[in-house]
Amino acid sequence: MNKYLILCVDDEREVLDSVIQDLDCFEEHFLLEGAESVAEAKEIIAEAQSEGAQLALILCDHIMPEQTGISFLIELHDNKLTAKSKKLLLTGQAGLEDTVEAINHASLDFYLSKPWSGEQMRLIAKELLTQYMIDNEPELMPWAQVLDTEKIFNAIADNRISFGE
Structure with a gap:
């Protein structure tokens, strides 16, 4: 199932390590990488793309x-x-203009300001990954245990109705 990548990008090593630690609950089912x-x-x-993996979520400073x-x-x-890919801007320094630019031109999915709580980050990541899978993964059933079960099952039901099964 590890054909999807979660990538965390922050030039401060301590922050990057903290983000990765907060998301390590996803590591069993996703490739979880950090970049400085x-x-x-x-x-x-x-490298992930050359190995057949897709970028599902990026958290970027x-x-x-x-x-x-x-x-x-x-x-x-x-x-x-x-x-x-789902895009989360994680920063304490982006101004309103920068944020509007990200929303308008990068299809930013979420903005999270520093400092954040680990629980908040996990919930947001789970929500974004659930939506990514619903939009891009044809076989949703395996993701029901990992992501938002109710949303995954609703999407499976909607797909059955759409395809007349």
Whole structure:
């Protein structure tokens, strides 16, 4: 089932480690990776894609040395291989203009400000991953135990009605 990638990008190692620790409950069913730069994130995405994995969720800081998180999320949105991925901006420094740009041009799915609670992050990630699977995974049943069971079962029922089973 590990053909989907959750990628966390933050140039501060302690923050990155904290995000990964908060999401390690998903590690049994998803590839969970961390990157300290946009360049490293691009390498991880390319490697995952070469192994047949898709980027399901990216959590990205905004203020980073070589490229802002928002410009990276826009890049991912504009790439047909990563456009469908769920995008979460995790930052304490993005202003209103930056956030509006991310929403309008990167199809930002969620904005979470620092500091966050681990429980809040897990709930948001579960919600975003559930929606990603409903939108992109033809075989939903295995995900019912891992993600939002009710939403997965509703989607399965809706699919049966749509296909006249």
